[in-house]
Amino acid sequence: MAALTTAATAATDMPSGRSVALWVLLGFLGSWLFIRTSARLMRNPNVTWWPGSVKTSGGLHIHHLVWGIGLMVVCGFLGFALEPSTPRSQIIGSLFGIGVGFTLDEFALWLRLQDVYWSEQGRASIDVVVLAAILGTLAVINSGPLFKGAWWEIVIFVALDLALMVVGLAKGKTTLAIIGLLIPVPIGMIAAIRLAKPDSRWARWRYENKPRKLAKARKRNERWEGRRIRFQNAIAGAPDS
Numbered sequence: 050m051a052a053l054t055t056a057a058t059a060a061t062d063m064p065s066g067r068s069v070a071l072w073v074l075l076g077f078l079g080s081w082l083f084i085r086t087s088a089r090l091m092r093n094p095n096v097t098w099w100p101g102s103v104k105t106s107g108g109l110h111i112h113h114l115v116w117g118i119g120l121m122v123v124c125g126f127l128g129f130a131l132e133p134s135t136p137r138s139q140i141i142g143s144l145f146g147i148g149v150g151f152t153l154d155e156f157a158l159w160l161r162l163q164d165v166y167w168s169e170q171g172r173a174s175i176d177v178v179v180l181a182a183i184l185g186t187l188a189v190i191n192s193g194p195l196f197k198g199a200w201w202e203i204v205i206f207v208a209l210d211l212a213l214m215v216v217g218l219a220k221g222k223t224t225l226a227i228i229g230l231l232i233p234v235p236i237g238m239i240a241a242i243r244l245a246k247p248d249s250r251w252a253r254w255r256y257e258n259k260p261r262k263l264a265k266a267r268k269r270n271e272r273w274e275g276r277r278i279r280f281q282n283a284i285a286g287a288p289d290s
Contacts (some may be wrong), residue, residue: 069142072142074185076145076146076181077185080147087099088166114152114155114191117149150178154178156178157172167289175281177234178211184231216240220249
């Protein structure tokens, strides 16, 4: 009886994967909103009360991705070293999410090894943050196995899923293709069926001798890019002209 009571208590203290994933997502979104707001305030010459960036006595600017990477490393060690329990796992998960937010906000910098935060290339950070937020939300929502059924059904399903993703990537629909790997119907199908981006591999293969289709792809891409840029400017600030 005592053993059963101990096991029941341990099961009660064991956090669920969905619970920890939720705290990681909340920490990530909260830290990204904070640090991006901080960057926008530092950029505004009329805002003098904000403390600004961290600099050493020698004038070295310590980017916030450094703090993010350090926090992720510490939380990673703690996550492996400590037994999972409530609320310790949620606390470590939220701190890890904060580190992710700080790091991904400067994704374009560690991708290019240049300070392109407020340049046009810096928009890559926003794309990655949006993608990570979507995937994180899906991780919280999904509580069961991704593939179910007999082994041959799983093989067929995975093959079709990967085929949809490859077509979506070839058409330049990177975000939809990656999300479609988790939600093949309808997201993966939309990425594979819709008109390709004009500069994608698919367009070079399939639209070279179809000027009307290529023109349609360019027109649609211009509309989509306009909406995407307005959205990025609204949540993250416009890049330097």
